[in-house]
Amino acid sequence: MADITTAIPATPVPPREIRAARLQAVVRYTLLTVVGLIMLYPLIWLIGASFKTNSEIFGSIGFLPREPTLEGYVKGWQTSTPYTFGRFFWNTFLIILPKTIFTAISCALVAYGFARFEFPFKRVLFATLIATLLLPNVVTRIPQYILFRDMGWLDSYLPLWVPSAFAGDAFFVFMLVQFLRAIPRDMEEAARVDGANSLQTLVYIVVPMLVPALISVMLFQFMWTMNDFLGPLIYLSSVDKFPVSLALKLSIDTTEAFDWNRILSMSVLALLPALVVFFMAQKYFIEGISAGGVKG
Amino acid sequence: MESPRIGLLYLAPYLIGLLVFTAIPFVGSLYLSFTDYNLIQSPSWSGLDNFRELLNDRTFMRSLRVTLLYVFITVPLKLAFALFIAVILNYRLRAIGFFRTAYYVPSILGGSVAIAVLWRYIFADAGLVNMVLSGIGLEPLNWFGDPVNALFTISLLRTWQFGSAMVIFLAALQAVDKSLYEAAAIDGANKWHSFVHITLPLITPVIFFNLIMQMVQAFQEFNGPYIITGGGPLKSTYLLPLYIYDEAFKNFNMGYASAMAWALFVIIMALTVIAFWSSRKWVYYAGDKRS
Numbered sequence: 159m160a161d162i163t164t165a166i167p168a169t170p171v172p173p174r175e176i177r178a179a180r181l182q183a184v185v186r187y188t189l190l191t192v193v194g195l196i197m198l199y200p201l202i203w204l205i206g207a208s209f210k211t212n213s214e215i216f217g218s219i220g221f222l223p224r225e226p227t228l229e230g231y232v233k234g235w236q237t238s239t240p241y242t243f244g245r246f247f248w249n250t251f252l253i254i255l256p257k258t259i260f261t262a263i264s265c266a267l268v269a270y271g272f273a274r275f276e277f278p279f280k281r282v283l284f285a286t287l288i289a290t291l292l293l294p295n296v297v298t299r300i301p302q303y304i305l306f307r308d309m310g311w312l313d314s315y316l317p318l319w320v321p322s323a324f325a326g327d328a329f330f331v332f333m334l335v336q337f338l339r340a341i342p343r344d345m346e347e348a349a350r351v352d353g354a355n356s357l358q359t360l361v362y363i364v365v366p367m368l369v370p371a372l373i374s375v376m377l378f379q380f381m382w383t384m385n386d387f388l389g390p391l392i393y394l395s396s397v398d399k400f401p402v403s404l405a406l407k408l409s410i411d412t413t414e415a416f417d418w419n420r421i422l423s424m425s426v427l428a429l430l431p432a433l434v435v436f437f438m439a440q441k442y443f444i445e446g447i448s449a450g451g452v453k454g
Numbered sequence: 455m456e457s458p459r460i461g462l463l464y465l466a467p468y469l470i471g472l473l474v475f476t477a478i479p480f481v482g483s484l485y486l487s488f489t490d491y492n493l494i495q496s497p498s499w500s501g502l503d504n505f506r507e508l509l510n511d512r513t514f515m516r517s518l519r520v521t522l523l524y525v526f527i528t529v530p531l532k533l534a535f536a537l538f539i540a541v542i543l544n545y546r547l548r549a550i551g552f553f554r555t556a557y558y559v560p561s562i563l564g565g566s567v568a569i570a571v572l573w574r575y576i577f578a579d580a581g582l583v584n585m586v587l588s589g590i591g592l593e594p595l596n597w598f599g600d601p602v603n604a605l606f607t608i609s610l611l612r613t614w615q616f617g618s619a620m621v622i623f624l625a626a627l628q629a630v631d632k633s634l635y636e637a638a639a640i641d642g643a644n645k646w647h648s649f650v651h652i653t654l655p656l657i658t659p660v661i662f663f664n665l666i667m668q669m670v671q672a673f674q675e676f677n678g679p680y681i682i683t684g685g686g687p688l689k690s691t692y693l694l695p696l697y698i699y700d701e702a703f704k705n706f707n708m709g710y711a712s713a714m715a716w717a718l719f720v721i722i723m724a725l726t727v728i729a730f731w732s733s734r735k736w737v738y739y740a741g742d743k744r745s
Contacts, residue, residue, distance in 0.1 A: 187549075190539070190543070194553060194556045197556075197557065197560060198559065201563075201572075203576070203582055204575075207575075215575070216580040218585075267465075268464060268465055268467060270464050271463070271468075272461075275464070276458045276461070277461040278462075283469075287468070290472070293476065294718065295674065296695055296715050297479075297480060297483055297719040300482075300702050300711055300712050300715065301478065301486065301712075302475060302479045304708070305474075305478075305479065321471060321475050323467065323471075324472075324475065325467050326471055326475060356460055360464075385563075387676075387677050388699075392703055402567075403567045404567075410571060410574075410681070418575070421571060422575065424568075425569075425571045428568040429563055432562055436559065444554065
């Protein structure tokens with residue numbers, strides 16, 4: 159409303175309306191803060207509780223521990239397996255790194271193909287891409303498992319890596335296509351006139367412009383892989399290959415009934431990488447989700 | 455000069471992936487649903503037996519009912535929260551970036567095992583939620599022990615992650631032409647009228663998009679119930695994806711599990727088709743003559 163009052167200074171806003179507008183603003187901020195606190199307090203409580211003694215976890219609402227202890231972290235880190243959580247974090251990293259790189263490369267190639275070329279069946283293929291966005295994974299999971307079993311890939315990271323090299327997540331292709339459609343083609347056309355072929359144009363012109371979108375893609379893939387539980391649960395059976403998500407589930411099943419702080423401490427550590435990455439790069443998440451979601 | 459058909463070459467990774475990891479498995483699971491297959495002997499054709507068995511399988515029927523209930527509770531609740539907060543955030547608030555980030559955090563973390571663990575703790579009998587309830591003078595609830603409550607508690611976990619839907623709503627709200635509101639205000643419309651007659655119709659495409667995406671995802675919920683309740687009590691949170699997982703990867707009844715997966719798929723498709731069909735009546739597309 160500010161621009162209206164400055165544009166027409168001749169009609170002053172009555173004080174009553176200003177007061178009403180202020181009151182409304184106060185209500186809005188209060189509502190947002192209260193709802194936000196209710197939503198985020200469990201996370202805040204979790205961090206505090208991970209430093210509490212086992213007897214204090216149940217029975218205290220507060221964030222600050224009465225007798226802060228690192229016992230949960232020290233014992234939780236050791237786990238009841240021959241490995242420490244360090245091993246499980248390393249395994250998660252081993253799954254994530256190839257997966258994000260494969261995803262970025264394969265999705266950039268496919269999105270470039272869709273966004274910049276005319277070829278037979280393009281419409282049908284793009285419609286198929288949208289349809290696979292909606293296809294529930296549950297219907298392809300069993301044959302995929304049988305396929306990977308027949309390839310001898312069970313209990314390895316290959317079933318988790320390989321689909322991402324073939325643009326397995328249609329969502330990312332879609333996101334990049336939307337992004338590419340918004341970029342003018344002048345530079346690319348100039349490069350083509352200068353004799354660059356389409357691959358050179360992709361590598362030297364398109365990819366540099368695509369960097370922000372590629373970062374979004376890689377960050378989303380990072381988060382999804384970090385959180386993925388069902389994939390590793392189905393394909394991995396040896397504890398030494400477990401990622402953090404499986405190890406955490408294992409520690410719930412094997413920890414004695416009263417060692418709550420071990421589990422809470424490891425939960426905090428398991429959330430930490432995702433939280434840090436999110437806060438460092440939040441704008442890529444918001445932009446990514448807005449671009450992928452709205453323009454469709 | 456290259457032919458534009460070279461575009462197909464860039465699509466090659468996708469086309470191969472589509473064939474090997476989606477199309478063949480898709481047809482394959484349909485085939486398996488008509489067989490008995492335990493991974494050791496080769497699949498043996500059993501016709502419609504699996505589907506006939508499904509109709510008489512009380513666990514399946516209960517899982518199906520619980521799954522539908524879960525979806526019909528979670529999706530409207532989540533979308534309502536997302537839209538409500540997005541509308542408030544759209545009032546050119548100063549700290550919009552801060553609030554948007556804060557509300558988005560659960561969407562980033564919510565699917566993880568660690569959050570499911572946290573849910574187990576805060577909704578435990580002596581957990582945070584019950585302590586707060588008794589603190590403000592309310593009766594503590596048995597969040598996991600009672601079948602009705604348990605499903606609701608699981609559904610809250612997904613509702614809590616409304617941030618991603620909210621960000622999509624917010625982007626759509628910000629794209630609404632402000633001059634429309636000013637014109638309506640001149641015609642004497644109050645804020646509620648403007649919201650119902652201008653904002654809502656203009657963002658129906660995004661409501662529709664969120665509805666479909668959230669529905670498809672909610673039907674496939676696995677982590678929450680698997681880790682928090684293990685499907686109990688009395689199978690009240692034993693969603694179909696859990697039953698399919700148990701049949702496929704614990705009992706190795708690949709044929710029967712595929713039949714269930716296809717039943718779930720057909721239900722999701724049917725609801726999606728209904729949504730698309732009904733969208734002609736309520737979704738407004740710019741440039742369309744209707745309003």
